[in-house]
Amino acid sequence: MDELLFVDSTFEKDNTSRYKLSIQLCLDGFSFSILNSNNKCLVLYQSKSLNSDTDNTSIDLLKDSIRNCDYLNLSYKQVAVIWLTQKTCLIPSDLFSEELATDCLQLCHPVSKDEVVLWHEISEMNAHLAYALPSALPVFIKTHFADAEISNQSYRFYKKIFKQAIDIKHPKIFVQVYDHFFDAFIPDIEQKHFANSFSFKNETDMVYFILNIYKQQKLNTEYSHLHLSGKIDESGQAFQTLKRYIKDIHIENVPHEIPQKKHISNSEYNQFTKLLNTSQCE
Structure with missing residues (x-):
């Protein structure tokens, strides 16, 4: 299902360099929101039509879908890309190293040769969060979205809580x-x-x-x-x-000023709250 859930009347497609794009990616599809400089939501979009037999095929479909989405080929002031995965682990910062991040993650989850391990420091926890994602994605993201910041959903989740x-x-x-x-x-x-x-x-x-x-x-x-x-x-x-x-x-519900389509459940809209709140995690 590809659907444009909401577009605010003030959205200017020819003047997006002042907007912030938050996009969540997984092997099943992607969703994104576009916010203005006051963090008001202007656009909500979801795509869940990426069905394939292999992860590699899903990644190719995901990249093609992003390339073919008009909203994702515009210039933005800020781009936050969130990779959705359960392949994560927390490592005490006092013990952290690049080698340990990979070893710990492989102890907790099956990490394939086609995946790369990334990490972020969470100073409030005195820990680093390591996670795995397809190795083809970081290169594609950095190429397609200039100066994009890549993270995973758990990192954003924890950082918001510590506010x-x-x-x-x-x-x-x-x-x-x-x-x-x-x-x-x-x-x-x-x-x-x-x-x-x-x-x-x-x-x-x-x-x-x-x-x-x-x-x-x-x-x-x-x-x-x-x-x-x-x-x-x-x-x-x-x-x-x-x-x-x-x-x-x-x-936590999406803002009341976002009109909701009757054929789509509230839970579908509420899944966008994490994308609408990315600026609170910085």
């Missing part, structure tokens, strides 16, 4: 939901953070894993706040079930 105050007495759980997995993070004032990623097949699985985090981390469902973002909305089964067990839940 908020840490609740010492009743730790907050932050969950960002994607199509088949979610990232979870609990910040801790003593640097004993909880960070993990969970694959799920359906909403029942997702609810089970979230409630199990509360249980394993010995958190009180009456007082420890659950912050949900990404592909989830209040009308869905997952939220309605979680609400029965957790007292304080908040879902």
Whole structure:
């Protein structure tokens, strides 16, 4: 499905050099938002039609789709590219090295010869986040998008959370939901953070894993706040079930001024919140 979800009347296609582009890529497709200098959303677009038998074919289709998208061939003031993957690991900064980043990631995940390992420092955690992505992508991104900044979704997720105050007495759980997995993070004032990623097949699985985090981390469902973002909305089964067990839940929605098409669910729109908030992670 390729669909232009929203275009603001003030968007000027011939004057995009003052806009910011945020694009999320994965082997299934891509989505992007375009913001003006005041971080107001001007364009939302998603593409989920990249179906192929091999990862290499998917990458070729992804590159061709980007080349053929008019909005992605314009000049922007700033370009943030987010690679969506569960192939990540955190390494203490005191121990970090390029060789260790690759070794640690290979211990945690299958990393193929066609993938490259990148990393970012997260000073708030005194750690480096390493992740894998297809080796053909960084070269293509740097060629197609001048001065683009490449990161992965977990890095953006963690950096945004650290913009908020840490609740010492009743730790907050932050969950960002994607199509088949979610990232979870609990910040801790003593640097004993909880960070993990969970694959799920359906909403029942997702609810089970979230409630199990509360249980394993010995958190009180009456007082420890659950912050949900990404592909989830209040009308869905997952939220309605979680609400029965957790007292304080908040879902991060796209701004109300963005009109939503009736045939598209709120959760489809809510997955854009991470793209609309990239400027908050810098």
